[in-house]
Amino acid sequence: MKRRQLLKQMGAAIPAVALSGVARAADAIAQAGPGPIAAGPFSPEWSSLEQYRTPDWFRDAKFGIWAHWGPQCEPESGDWYGRAMYEEGGDAYRNHLRKYGHPSRFGFKDVIHQWKAERWDPDALVAFYKKAGARYFVALANHHDNFDLYASRHQPEWNSTRVGPRKDLIAGWSRAARANGLRFGVSVHAAHAWTWYETAQGADKNGPLAGVPYDGNLTRADGKGLWWDGLDPQGLYAQRHPLSKADGDGGVNHEQWHWGGGAAIPDQAYCDKFYKRTRELIDTHDPDLVYYDDTVLPLWPFSDVGLRLAAHMYNRSIATKGKLGAVVNGKILNAQQRRALVLDVERGQLNQIEPLPWQTCTCIGSWHYDRRVYDNNAYKSARTVVHILIDVVSKNGNLLLSVPVRGDGTIDEKEHAIVEEVGHWMARNSEGIYDTRPWAVFGEGPAMREAPAMSGAGFNEGKTKPFTAADIRFTAKGKAVYAFLMGWPENGEVVIESMRSGGPHLAKRVARVELLGSGRKLAFRQTAQGLRVTLPADKPALAYANALKII
Template identity: 55%
Template structure:
């Protein structure tokens, strides 16, 4: 009897998954935004029929404008959370320059986000010039402000701040320069991310006075924000998560486990509505979520319904062809059939069968003046190392270049972009439209284990690559070998192409150095020995085209 009951339970769970009948703790409401019906249903079984479009597989490199009101103070990423952490660097800066968070909170920073020098047309033109094959804009961050004329979030960039539809202007520029357009959504985690705004100082003259995170619409009478409800922004009318006063607890609760306060249906549905609103308005080619798996998964079906709607909507607007890409983090092998795997600031240490993406940044995710002052940006050479390594493993690199609050990048970032663009102009044929080879590379790093931490965070190892590291790609019967730093020696030895090596049993008739021309070589049992020209043709990395 017990065996039959277990068999029945297993059969029921399988049926529930296949039919979408799974019971979620907080099911989303479709009262205001109906999920588009079509080929895809909001189940893993259905979503696994997704195929990554060929254009994304070919693209290899995108640029991300990770830009919004958190850039105002120039104190870096997550400042809208950290300003409520007593004694933190961001708290001290905010206190000195803007006021105490019981009186002046993040809501009061939003009007200072003016974007007064922002020229999306000029920026996207530059991004394309330096080699970007797609472009991403920030739709909302954990600060919960929508950067478009949002139907479901009054705290948006048309009602306040720049009073411009930022997504609409980014999209117009991307379409003009024929770059696939992406939107990233991060606001699902505002629920726990803003919890420090419920705190108060424990020391000093304002000890015990609550911060502004629990203010309501009624508190705004006579204030600049009269008529707006701070809870639409902060979403803090709920109990704190377990251990919330421990600043690092949020990382353990990012997947809605380990004591995270479970969001209400109203909150989850609001995020769902906002996301569908943006999808329906701007028809993005890519959407990104800074989440474990999918938004609110597994406590709600919101993420899977967003995915199904997005794929069906994309097919409807593309005459039945699916060109959409949706990203998720920390995906298992089955989930990677339904979504494209995103790795943050890192890469796996092997070739991955399905296309994937690494998202990284030349500095902090939001503009950080201290990184500028200490020359803390990645160099163009470091960006190239990451790009080449990622592409050799069947991945794409999405690179964020932080913009200042006014919508411009600084002169140090400009120099990095120009140097990178110069390298790409000559060498992108070994990047764009390529595929992995039989092995991704050789060298001390390639031949070692480089584990990831959570969703990534191992790029520091790859940044240290020397001329001993070589990475491979292939296209049109040509093999490309990129040395990850310009060698000091007069010869490059590629062991994987040694005489008699089964990886490349055929003859090698010609070797070219991109940007230079034909170079001489010999093939021995030690490896393919390439003679370097006397003059260094670039400052970053040589790329050899091998026929």
């Protein structure tokens, strides 16, 4: 892509992102692109990618489960451990001192070495998730920790076949997903390692080891005689560069996440390596979905690597399958980018029916396994998961649910019980979830009257009123409308105002109402005030959400 074109696209991408240093990076990219893409109708430009159409398999699936699992699960201390363990005084730092020792002597590379995944059984886990109702399964391919969980020619030293489990985890997950008839996806997060690991360049400011550097700047020569003899830590940490501006926008949690705010901009070699690693992942494991944990796409807006990867995946899908069946998730998208990718909203929900399919991703606990969530009984309940699923599907979205995996490759018994209960609910009600589309309105009731504001990539989860029996969500399929009651009315009756006689949403009078999963026809009256339905006296076991099938 020519420099002028690249700069034009960068400037139009995200107005909030500071573009200092972008012109210099664009010069380098224009001179030396990261490599070829598959031949096909898509080129790495928004004007081409916006011709994308979301495949029906994704629109029909509605529910996926995600194994957000990697070496950061080994300490059982929560998300972003590989960064936070170098933040003096923080929870992860204190936990690291207790469990492993000082990060100048035992760094994240050493945590990876201890991670063995010795009880991992992908076939059993994926079969369990299928039984719970998942139609697609997503596995973490790498995180911001820059460690590839597959055999990687372009990350040959720091991948799970070389260090840690010594297994190709993505290959195992892929085989299990396909053996169970599920669509398979991968999540890719490693573009941010450049700035995310900058804490590893630091040192304590206080205490007996004040001023002793952490291990973020070690090189291959420093490993002589140690377990990592022959390995280059810079292949993992990528820290031989100046730090981002300390007086920037608050660091990697804010505008520096979007490569603005004084963020250190990765060099061309880093961008090229990321492209090659990710293209190899796509070509080798043939995922149906790639989730990028990035604003828009990886390394955007200063690099077109993400555009190339999206175009490559779309073209490859057409070439190998005869039609476009690929999904690429991106975050914080403008209108044009929304047409080119499938929007992902992290730990949050939209408050209207979206014309284009989208996805929310959330977790029943911490993104990486956290023993404290288990100890404090702080997981999301099955009720909460079901309510999120219904609400998202009513607005043309999918739910991707992460179930945290322990370092050894298992889920705990509390997680197992939650997923199992979701499966029981899906067995009764999934007809109103799978293969549906939004109805005329997504719902009614008090919870929808207070729409919580979105923040960046999402993060408005749990900020609205809890759902009650007064809240209803709708989906549609064929001639049927499904009205999900988000609780069981104590008086045994529900009035659906959106289905009143003479209202704008129904072309004909209601002919039949039944309680989904039971086959029981229910008594009803359609009046000018609404559709009044008398519910059975014996409420279902999982009464927190049940669907009325209305024809």
